[in-house]
Amino acid sequence: MLFSEPLFFVFFAAAFSVYWVTPWNAARKTWLLIGSYYFYGSWDWRFLLLIFAATLANYLAALLMTDARPQFIRKAALWSSVLFSLGVLGFFKYYNFFVVSATSSLSWLGIDLGDRTLPIILPVGISFFTFQAMSYTIDCYRGDLKPVRSFQDFALFISFFPQLVAGPIVRSSSFLPQLNEKKFLSNVRVRPAIVLFLVGFIKKVCVADNLAPSADVIFGAAGDYGPFSVWIGVLSYAAQIYCDFSGYTDMAIATAALLGYELEINFRWPYLASNIQEFWRRWHISLSTWLRDYLYIPLGGNKGNSKWLTHRNLMITMLLGGLWHGASWNFVIWGGLHGMALLMHRMLPGLSALSGKRIVVILSTLITFYWVCIAWIFFRAATLQDAATLLQSFALLTSEGTKQIPEASSLAVILAALAVCHWIEFRMQITGYVSRLPVWAFALFVGFMAALSLPFVPTDYRPFVYFQF
Amino acid sequence: MQEAAVPVGTSYLLRFGRALIFASLFLVGFCGGLIVLNLTPSSVTGKELQAKIDWIDRHSTEVDTIFIGSSHVHHQISPAVFDEITLKCGNPTYSFNLGCFGMVPHEMERVLYTALTEGKRFKNAFVAIGVGAPGTNYPNTQRAIWWHDLFETSIVLADVLSYDVPFQTKYGMLQDHLRHAVLNIGKMGRWRSLFQQPPDTPDLILEELSLTRGYSPIARTAGNEEEYDKLRHALTERMADFEQTRNKLIAQAKVDDGARELTPQEQVSLRLIRRIVKRLESRCDRIILFTPVGYGATFPNLDQYLEGSKAEYWALNDPIRFEQIYNTDKWANLTHLNKEGAEEFTEIIANQFCSFLSAGAR
Numbered sequence: 001m002l003f004s005e006p007l008f009f010v011f012f013a014a015a016f017s018v019y020w021v022t023p024w025n026a027a028r029k030t031w032l033l034i035g036s037y038y039f040y041g042s043w044d045w046r047f048l049l050l051i052f053a054a055t056l057a058n059y060l061a062a063l064l065m066t067d068a069r070p071q072f073i074r075k076a077a078l079w080s081s082v083l084f085s086l087g088v089l090g091f092f093k094y095y096n097f098f099v100v101s102a103t104s105s106l107s108w109l110g111i112d113l114g115d116r117t118l119p120i121i122l123p124v125g126i127s128f129f130t131f132q133a134m135s136y137t138i139d140c141y142r143g144d145l146k147p148v149r150s151f152q153d154f155a156l157f158i159s160f161f162p163q164l165v166a167g168p169i170v171r172s173s174s175f176l177p178q179l180n181e182k183k184f185l186s187n188v189r190v191r192p193a194i195v196l197f198l199v200g201f202i203k204k205v206c207v208a209d210n211l212a213p214s215a216d217v218i219f220g221a222a223g224d225y226g227p228f229s230v231w232i233g234v235l236s237y238a239a240q241i242y243c244d245f246s247g248y249t250d251m252a253i254a255t256a257a258l259l260g261y262e263l264e265i266n267f268r269w270p271y272l273a274s275n276i277q278e279f280w281r282r283w284h285i286s287l288s289t290w291l292r293d294y295l296y297i298p299l300g301g302n303k304g305n306s307k308w309l310t311h312r313n314l315m316i317t318m319l320l321g322g323l324w325h326g327a328s329w330n331f332v333i334w335g336g337l338h339g340m341a342l343l344m345h346r347m348l349p350g351l352s353a354l355s356g357k358r359i360v361v362i363l364s365t366l367i368t369f370y371w372v373c374i375a376w377i378f379f380r381a382a383t384l385q386d387a388a389t390l391l392q393s394f395a396l397l398t399s400e401g402t403k404q405i406p407e408a409s410s411l412a413v414i415l416a417a418l419a420v421c422h423w424i425e426f427r428m429q430i431t432g433y434v435s436r437l438p439v440w441a442f443a444l445f446v447g448f449m450a451a452l453s454l455p456f457v458p459t460d461y462r463p464f465v466y467f468q469f
Numbered sequence: 470m471q472e473a474a475v476p477v478g479t480s481y482l483l484r485f486g487r488a489l490i491f492a493s494l495f496l497v498g499f500c501g502g503l504i505v506l507n508l509t510p511s512s513v514t515g516k517e518l519q520a521k522i523d524w525i526d527r528h529s530t531e532v533d534t535i536f537i538g539s540s541h542v543h544h545q546i547s548p549a550v551f552d553e554i555t556l557k558c559g560n561p562t563y564s565f566n567l568g569c570f571g572m573v574p575h576e577m578e579r580v581l582y583t584a585l586t587e588g589k590r591f592k593n594a595f596v597a598i599g600v601g602a603p604g605t606n607y608p609n610t611q612r613a614i615w616w617h618d619l620f621e622t623s624i625v626l627a628d629v630l631s632y633d634v635p636f637q638t639k640y641g642m643l644q645d646h647l648r649h650a651v652l653n654i655g656k657m658g659r660w661r662s663l664f665q666q667p668p669d670t671p672d673l674i675l676e677e678l679s680l681t682r683g684y685s686p687i688a689r690t691a692g693n694e695e696e697y698d699k700l701r702h703a704l705t706e707r708m709a710d711f712e713q714t715r716n717k718l719i720a721q722a723k724v725d726d727g728a729r730e731l732t733p734q735e736q737v738s739l740r741l742i743r744r745i746v747k748r749l750e751s752r753c754d755r756i757i758l759f760t761p762v763g764y765g766a767t768f769p770n771l772d773q774y775l776e777g778s779k780a781e782y783w784a785l786n787d788p789i790r791f792e793q794i795y796n797t798d799k800w801a802n803l804t805h806l807n808k809e810g811a812e813e814f815t816e817i818i819a820n821q822f823c824s825f826l827s828a829g830a831r
Contacts, residue, residue: 021481185484210660443494444501451502454655455663459609 001042002461003251004205011039012255015161019259020185029156029179032259036161040124043165047123050088055151055158057084058133062140062147062154078141082134089130092122097327125165127324129158131290136172138294145173153179162255166248166464168266168286175261183260191442192435193257198446198453199431200250204464206456207418208244211236214411215380221403222386229405230393235415237380238373242271244465245284269426271372274364276341279372291321311346315339330378330387337375506656506663513667514580515612518569522584523670524678525565529589534564536683537577538597541761541804542568545811546595546818548682554819560826562593566683571606574598574741575625579616581745585752594753595818596745598782599764600738603628605645609652617649628741633733687801688808700802711803714765715795718788721767731769739774746780756780757822762794762814763804783821791817 001008015035022028041048061081065074090098096117103113136157139145148154157175218225218233225233246267253263270283280288292301299313315336322335377394381387393399405411425431437445513519525532536546548564555562567584577596585591603625605613617625629642651657689697704711731739742758749756756779760767764786771782788795794817799810806814 439491440494443491444498447495447498447500448502448505449498450495451499451506451655454502454657455506455660457655457657459652459658 001039002463003248003255004201005461011035016258025180025182026152028183029152032161033152033156033159036156036159036164039161040159040164043124044121050092050123050126051129051159052155054085054088054129054133055155057081058137058158059148059151059154061137065137065140065147074141078137081137085130085134085137089126092120092126094323094327095120101329128167128169129164131169131287131324132172133158135169135290135294139172145176148172148176160256160261162252162259162261163263166245166252167284168249168252168263169290170263170286174264178261181260185260188258188260189435190258191437191439193254194446195431195435196250196257197254198450200247200252200254202247202453202456203243203250204247205458206453208240208247208465209458209462210456211240211243212462214405215240217405218390219380219382219386221401222381222389223399224401224403225393225399225405226402227393227399229401229403229408230390230399232405232408232411232415234373234377234390234394236411238271238369238376239415239418241376241379241465242267248464269422271369271422272365272426273368274361275345275368276338276371277345279368280338280342287321287324291317291324295320311343314342314346318342325379329384330381333384333387334375334379337371337378341371503654507654509656509663513611514615515569515607515610516670518572518580518612520670520674520678521565521567521569521683522580524675524683525567525584525589527675528565528679531563532565533591534562534593534595535567535584535591536564536595536597537567537572537581538761539568539572539577540570541763542566542595542597543570543572543683543685544568544687544801545761545763545806545814547684547686547812547815549684550812550815551819551822554816555823558819558823558827560823564593564682566681568597568683573604573606574601574738575603575621575628576606576612576616578624578741578745578748579618579621581748582621585748589752591753593755593757593822594749595757595759596749597761597764598738598742598758598768599760600732600735600768602634602642602734603632603646603737603741604642605649608645608649614649614652617646617653619650619654622646622650622653624741624744628737631733632737684811686808686811687805697801704797704800704802707803708797711797711800714803715788718765718767718786731774735768738768739771742771742780743774743778746775746778750779753779757783757825759783759818760786762786762791762806762810781825783818785814785817785821 001011015032018031019028022031037048037051040051058081061077061084064077069077099116103116106113136145136154140147148157153176156179157170157172160170160175163170215233215237218230219237249266253265256263264286266284266286268282268285270279273279273282296313296317299316300309301313302310304310318335318339319332320335322331322333322338325331325334374391374395377390378384378387381390389399393401434442434445514522525535534548534551536542536548543566546566546568548566551564552562567580569580572580581596605617607613625646626643629639629646632639632642634642656662687697687700746756746758758771758775758780759782762785767784767786768782775782785791794806794810794814799806799813801807801810
């Protein structure tokens, strides 16, 4: 069930109505939990067993971590829950990847192990809910959070349907307290939520899904197209993935807001970042802060005198962050490219001194975006060879391919128009004005805009890009 | 028990009322948006059908006779043969075959509304009719989306609602039509068309239509021998099915003496036929409704329901009257005549038309 499908609107209308008509908070949470399990089970009911097992394991582990327990029990509970979570993630997401990598390395040494891969279906959103569960047990172990007594509350935290399948990765410290707050429909800021949902819908369905075919064409036949087409394809993908993922997040935040829950912002104009560090403070914020708090800092972060250790920690974090996205060396290289850029940024502090000048900001924003696009090539390409071919066209403007992407110049104009819209929204926050319209004008305007968006809605549904992660 | 989470004094009724007003205003805005969208150039149907509509548009002063229906018209009626016979019998015509494969009755109604715009007038309109479900052929194609405009959708939905089928089938049909209507009215996925004029049918295709006049027989020609032989082979392989259908028709023709009541399905079809007739009456001198060879069912005594109108009904799928056409040599597959059969069938229609005129028809 996708946020952009009519079925979701029916589901949400039922979830929303019953939720707000129910007068008791406990009953509301039960209803939300049932709805969330239904939502997740609509992909494949077998996934429910997995999410339930992950919930139960982390819930029990956290209960063993109360202060009263001896340290070794607390530690054992933490390690067993972390190993369980990583084991589940490793098996479903990385088993085949590591097996293929190992068998091909061994065959290079002359040892043939045959095909050892398994027909594993990757459960939707596994990376998101696993990370969410891990952060909970780690917080409990650290003493930052008291283990939650109610299994229902914890199960709802893990499975809360608006953000279950593609984030944002919610922190237990911000979500669990919300479960015990009394919620009133009159406190819900309905208009901003509706605008946010509509913006997310337009980003995903009207922009991302319409750009996807252009990107698919280029990435599907890497060597066939000339440099101009490759540029259009890569830029289309950059716009597609941003609109797809941030569109999903907008819809998730809006959906949660309509139920009285506040989720943290996940994107803040990432392509307007003037350096790569800033980019990571604006792109998939919930993941980058998770990696910072649960990987980079435990590795040592930038504390201590050794620059080498800081750089190592940064690189490990980015490589694993890349691997989190999927079981492929392409993702590792993607993380590595971002890691390299972050190291460069740290190693050249003189650049920051220039950042006050307008022209420098514009140039550095363009350079940052260019680097991000280069990294996207590895992120999207099916193989390393495809990525190398596209990189050659994109970076060196040379290609053996001569084919031209259909409607290339129109696409270039559309991409430029999107960039201008992006910048205008950044500067003027037009959506904010819309939310402040009088109710009658707001209803008319939103209805009107919803109708005008229809011609841009493709007739086939495309799943969100981040569902595969 | 936990404390109720609703603040004291808050009226659900008031909230519900506000939500209702909000939803109504949203709908008003939404409809306004749809109206704006539909002010843009009108949509185009499937290529083949659009070419025929465009051809009629350009030759409306020359054409005086049209044939419309599904593949049983498209493949089975030759305007050239028809015109030759009418010329011989002293009532010359210049006819055009507006039939298209898979055309369902509601699509036909929409085509007629488009082709017979103000100022166009025909002497004769031959409309193929049968008893069929108010369904859609070629779902999700430009053609199926095109005929689901607001007007035709409201008609087809009403017809589905009064159709006598199990709820699940009815629900499926409603869903199908509504989906097409949303695609049509919301111009979904067609943002490019907002900024472009609908494409014109290429002159080459229009010239070709001037030669064939819309008729496309199923014949064995150079280049399609294999395909045609496959069709024929499939027919001879299933000869028992063919004969069973023919015998069923014979039995039905014997029983259907016009005494029985119309079934709910036939009543739905009748409503549609009456609407088509009403539409054609102001644009055509003569309306001939006919059931072509290859259609399974025949309306019993349809004439009695058309009294007071210009329309005439001919059941031309009668295997007793037109026995010669039910020879398998004249068929290309289980339901369609081949070129030879089609031309013979056209002769039957033309001769019946000549007799009809000489008998002093309206």
